[in-house]
Amino acid sequence: MGAAALCLLLSAPVAAQSVVIQGPSQVVKGFPIIIKVTVSGPAVVERFDLNSSTGAVRVDLISETGQRYAIVAPSRTHMLELHRGAALDAVSTEIDRGESRSMLLDLQSIPGTDGLSMDDVPPGRFRLSITLEEARLEHATSMRPTLGSNEIEITLLRPTPAEAQVIATIRDDGRHRLKLRDGVRWGNTLVVGADLESHDLRGISPTAREQLGLHLAMTRFLSGRRRIDPEAIAALKAEKFPAHLESEHAVLVAELKRSVGTASPQELSSLAERYPDMKWRVEGIARGGSFVDRVNRLAENRAEKHR
Missing domain, CATH: 2.60.40 (Immunoglobulin-like)
Known part of the structure; x- marks a missing residue:
């Protein structure tokens, strides 16, 4: 600009x-x-x-x-x-x-x-x-x-030395282009399906882990670490997110449920009523969720690389 x-x-x-x-x-x-x-x-x-x-x-x-x-x-x-x-x-x-x-x-x-x-x-x-x-x-x-x-x-x-090391390790992951100056372009972890849980995250604080929560939840599926199945969806639904991310959490769960055929039209309608500002996202799920499409494309790309 x-x-x-x-x-x-x-x-x-x-x-x-x-x-x-x-x-x-x-x-x-x-x-x-x-x-x-x-x-x-x-x-x-x-x-x-x-x-x-x-x-x-x-x-x-x-x-x-x-x-x-x-x-x-x-x-x-x-x-x-x-x-x-x-x-x-x-x-x-x-x-x-x-x-x-x-x-x-x-x-x-x-x-x-x-x-x-x-x-x-x-x-x-x-x-x-x-x-x-x-x-x-x-x-x-x-x-x-x-x-x-x-x-x-x-x-x-300020990040602790252990947290700074986690940031540097993810940033310098040679498998993906995640670097943004001295930090991480976290959006790219979702685009490329980076496996964030392959890194040692034990040294980070509860605050930092909460910040990573949504990315961890999504890259778990995007990286292929976890299949989209009822058990994985139930585990995701049980996770706790900050109040301002509750609606995003609910929509993500609904999209995954729809992909395995367990989200009814009534459930989606109820979700749109509960979160009117997310109605446009729920309508997108009814047409076919983009997140699940991305999971499938990344899985196909990984399979192609191993042929």
């Missing part, structure tokens, strides 16, 4: 739609820092998830002493704007008035466009907020309105 795009993001008019973020109050630097972003319509914003570190998102952190840090993710609509409609539609999600959609964003995996990332933010207590750009077609080559969020408080902890 560069300095010019950053300037646009800073000076663009702020629209009135609501963006609400939820996240952990305390995290260990270097491990996934996942926040839940809920956008209320009408709005058109770029889609993002734990697999991707792109999306027109600006993250602002203000320390207790007033020091400010801004991390800006590269925007896919800026990259694709010359292709207009089809390209923008491919990376955006339209939210109607009266509806809301939630997505997950891993702050640790954002490779800031101006070189600034979470690795550059020192340990300490911060107020954190984000700003999203609108991604409407009529704004494809002009200044885009922005949607600002609420603030949450977060404390960044």
Whole structure:
């Protein structure tokens, strides 16, 4: 996006739609820092998830002493704007008035466009907020309105020597391209199906393990370590996740259950009613879950390599 795009993001008019973020109050630097972003319509914003570190998102952190840090993710609509409609539609999600959609964003995996990332933010207590750009077609080559969020408080902890070693070991895993400067591009562990549990994680704190929880749960299947079967799904369902990840946990369980034929239409309907902001994800499950498709593709790739 560069300095010019950053300037646009800073000076663009702020629209009135609501963006609400939820996240952990305390995290260990270097491990996934996942926040839940809920956008209320009408709005058109770029889609993002734990697999991707792109999306027109600006993250602002203000320390207790007033020091400010801004991390800006590269925007896919800026990259694709010359292709207009089809390209923008491919990376955006339209939210109607009266509806809301939630997505997950891993702050640790954002490779800031101006070189600034979470690795550059020192340990300490911060107020954190984000700003999203609108991604409407009529704004494809002009200044885009922005949607600002609420603030949450977060404390960044310095990793212990044992935790720093775990981060370095995963980062330097020669089987995959996981490096993001001095840290890990955690989204790539999901894209390539890295086997995170093949690393010795015994030295990390409960806080760091909680941060890794969702990635561990998904890579367990993506890496082929665990088959998708009723026993594995029951074990996943019994796992505990932070409050802001409960709906993601429930949707993941439902998607896996559907893949083995144990999720009824009534169960999916009930899930959508319980988490209205995840209705769009539940509807995607009914059409065929992308997570399970990815598990199958990675399994096929591994089989092909061993032929």
